[in-house]
Amino acid sequence: MDHIMDTLATPALGAAALSQAHQQLSEENRLLREQMRDFLKQANDNQRIMSRHQNFNLELIGSSSFRELIETIFSTLASSSDLDVLSLTLIDHQNNLRSILHDLSFDLKEFPQLMFVANEADLGLPAQTSNKPSLGLYSAALHAKFFAPCQKKPLSVALVPLFRQKRLIGCLNLGSFHATRFSASMATDFIEQMGFIIATCLENVINHERLTYIGLTDPLTNVSNRRNVERRMLEEIARARRQQYSIACMYLDIDFFKQVNDQYGHQSGDDVLKEVASRIKAELRLSDTLGRFGGEEFVVLLVNTDLQAAAQVAERIRLSIASTPFFLSMSGVCNSTISIGIAALSASDNQGDADAIAAELLWKSDRALYDAKEQGRNRVCLAK
Known part of the structure; x- marks a missing residue:
């Protein structure tokens, strides 16, 4: 823009040069307005995304039962994060959690995306995954078991390990039909925070269900009262x-x-x-x-x-x-x-x-x- 102002300040400037300078200035103003509209649109989009995630977090924290929490994860998270496929794998030693849920009338058939494994080894997280999310292109060899209930497989995935008190309790499995949605180079701070909140809420509702179960269980034989x-x-x-x-x-x-x-x-x-x-x-x-x-x-x-x-x-x-x-x-x-x-x-x-x-x-x-x-x-x- 400086060179345009210099041209306008020159006394001997002809009509053609003035017209060209005016066109250049108008074009730069148009580009600036478009950039501003893009910035505003991105800011509004970010605000809507943050609002959706805040509402999701509030729903998670407000869940008073295992059913309510699982419904929130599979419905609200999928819509708020524009996920194409979503599943959850929990570690359940000796079927303890499933037995409690059954006695509390939780029908696992209602939630095919909810899976259970016996231990950490059966969970089978990729070798490079420790306590950090693993992002990248979908690989049947690495990811098939995490998305087994999903008829159509994703193109890119994010596996989010769920930890409580340094103990692995499961994995949240996110998938997209877009290959660039989850890239190995992406920052994972936001996903890690989401995993921490979900893991905390899972532990809270599972403990609540266990207390409910105790009230419905014969203490000697450990079957229903x-x-x-x-x-x-x-x-x-x-x-x-x-x-x-x-x-x-x-x-x-x-x-x-x-x-x-x-x-x-x-x-x-x-x-x-x-x-x-x-x-x-x-x-x-x-x-x-x-x-x-x-x-x-x-x-x-x-x-x-x-x-x-x-x-x-x-x-x-x-x-x-x-x-x-x-x-x-x-x-x-x-x-x-x-x-x-x-x-x-x-x-x-x-x-x-x-x-x-x-x-x-x-x-x-x-x-x-x-x-x-x-x-x-x-x-x-x-x-x-």
């Missing part, structure tokens, strides 16, 4: 009604349990109760519910199961208890058996008041258990 079984029964009746399938209820009672306490002591009786619960649980699916109803009595709810299928499961349980001695922590071993009564609720009979249906299902299985006791114990009887 009676209150939780009754709650789950109402939920399963409602779900079976919606999806039109049968459910079955088992009532189980350890035979001559008083004799175990009298002969071996109450500590040995506790050993038998814990081992019986463990053997029952080993024959069940994750979707089934096992609870201690009181004393030496247990109740099992089997989803999508008719009477005959339930009888097969019950017979496996009976055999697992009768065929193997129980090792006692205080005094040797003992043998024990169990009696089981079964009732089923078909889809066609699942009508009317759920509380009344639950009470009748329990009563029928209890009556079948009484028949098993009357017929000599250590047997399975079906409701008539």
